[in-house]
Ligand SMILES: [Zn+2]
């Protein structure tokens with residue numbers, strides 16, 4: 001799904017596409033990485049130097065996109081809060097609290113969880129882009145075998 005499709009989807013919901021909204025969507029669609037607000041701001045500055053957008057405005061646009069179900073918001077620990085278009089390949093992260101290593105995991109792991117929540121609680125879980133904290137193999141080994 002490219003940004004034109006996303007903008008069409010938003011219009012179909014009866015929402016208005018203002019210039020800051022379009023600039024934020026373009027920045028998110030430009031890369032398949034997730035971006036912090038400062039990354040989005042840098043991208044807008046580089047692409048449209050004549051239209052600076054404040055971090056408050058970017059934040060508000062991101063919350064609006066999140067409410068529309070188009071953007072995920074994830075707290076990545078030391079890296080900070082990152083945003084990604086939902087059209088990006090669905091994945092999640094394991095984050096080591098000791099060394100900050102992140103491991104990408106596939107969404108398939110959450111399918112049984114979603115099914116069970118639907119069955120037992122009649123709840124449609126939106127597991128967009130999870131960050132699961134813990135310790136990586138190297139760090140948990142260090143702790144169980146102190147030098
Ligand atoms: Zn991610």
Ligand SMILES: [Zn+2]
Pocket residue numbers: 096097098099100101135136137138139140
């Ligand atoms: Zn670690």
